[in-house]
Amino acid sequence: MPDRKVVAKELAEIFKIVANPDRIRIIEELRAGEKDVKTLVEVLELPGPRVSQHLSLMRAHRIVEERRDGRHHHYSLTQPDMANWIIEGLDFVEGRLNGVSKVSITKARELWSAQKSNQTIK
Amino acid sequence: MPDRKVVAKELAEIFKIVANPDRIRIIEELRAGEKDVKTLVEVLELPGPRVSQHLSLMRAHRIVEERRDGRHHHYSLTQPDMANWIIEGLDFVEGRLNGVSKVSITKARELWSAQKSNQTIK
DNA sequence: TTCATAATTGCATGTCTTTGCAGATATGAT
DNA sequence: ATCATATCTGCAAAGACATGCAATTATGAA
Numbered sequence: 001m002p003d004r005k006v007v008a009k010e011l012a013e014i015f016k017i018v019a020n021p022d023r024i025r026i027i028e029e030l031r032a033g034e035k036d037v038k039t040l041v042e043v044l045e046l047p048g049p050r051v052s053q054h055l056s057l058m059r060a061h062r063i064v065e066e067r068r069d070g071r072h073h074h075y076s077l078t079q080p081d082m083a084n085w086i087i088e089g090l091d092f093v094e095g096r097l098n099g100v101s102k103v104s105i106t107k108a109r110e111l112w113s114a115q116k117s118n119q120t121i122k
Numbered sequence: 123m124p125d126r127k128v129v130a131k132e133l134a135e136i137f138k139i140v141a142n143p144d145r146i147r148i149i150e151e152l153r154a155g156e157k158d159v160k161t162l163v164e165v166l167e168l169p170g171p172r173v174s175q176h177l178s179l180m181r182a183h184r185i186v187e188e189r190r191d192g193r194h195h196h197y198s199l200t201q202p203d204m205a206n207w208i209i210e211g212l213d214f215v216e217g218r219l220n221g222v223s224k225v226s227i228t229k230a231r232e233l234w235s236a237q238k239s240n241q242t243i244k
Numbered sequence: 245t246t247c248a249t250a251a252t253t254g255c256a257t258g259t260c261t262t263t264g265c266a267g268a269t270a271t272g273a274t
Numbered sequence: 275a276t277c278a279t280a281t282c283t284g285c286a287a288a289g290a291c292a293t294g295c296a297a298t299t300a301t302g303a304a
Contacts, residue, residue: 007230015141
């Protein structure tokens with residue numbers, strides 16, 4: 001199979017994994033550092049099993065990694081820059097909108113950009 | 123609905139649209155400038171209706187735009203930087219792989235980065 | 245051991261997405 | 275008008291995803 005075809009397929013897979021609102025929120029939540037499942041469940045207000053499923057999928061694709069401490073499972077981003085890359089995608093969201101929800105975007109960009117990762121700064 | 127939730131949803135939609143090998147190849151093909159459907163079909167070796175469907179979806183989401191010239195429909199990226207953003211995602215593909223397909227990635231990165239857009243350079 | 249908490253797994257269900265193929269439109273050439 | 279080319283639309287089948295809920299495992303505390 002030609003290189004570009006292979007690579008397009010791999011890229012599509014990454015995009016597919018990120019292409020979910022819950023998972024995006026989880027990734028942005030982990031931007032500030034590792035968190036355990038219960039914390040994620042509370043902060044994001046999502047059902048436990050759902051968060052667990054998402055984490056399991058992302059773990060399988062090495063997007064997050066797990067550190068166990070007693071009965072707490074702490075998750076963190078294996079590639080913290082991914083959180084920034086996702087935020088960059090906001091540029092293209094703005095292009096699609098008819099101006100209305102732009103306020104939300106500006107706010108969210110600030111909120112997410114504010115909490116800088118303690119792992120990524122170089 | 124809280125801002126971050128709304129934005130995560132919008133972001134997820136963009137990711138969903140890009141999350142397809144054909145569409146990624148189309149976007150990277152359009153990086154060098156506008157092309158008509160037939161050209162895309164030939165270069166990418168995909169069935170015509172399929173390319174048409176992908177273009178129609180991306181048009182609906184304002185990712186590409188159409189310019190008609192007789193019976194030829196020329197498509198181009200509304201936001202050419204998107205092609206670069208997608209390529210950046212390769213960083214996270216590499217993180218997932220066990221070294222094998224890395225050759226393909228390096229090659230593809232070169233191939234795609236080589237053909238610079240005549241619209242994006244600032 | 246027994247109980248409570250943290251997290252995961254399994255499964256059924258409903259909903260999108262992808263894909264192929266046939267048929268329909270539109271345009272330009274003869 | 276007729277034909278060939280370029281492109282699009284519609285539809286059905288297959289496959290992939292998301293979601294809720296019940297059941298299960300693992301750990302620490304009483």
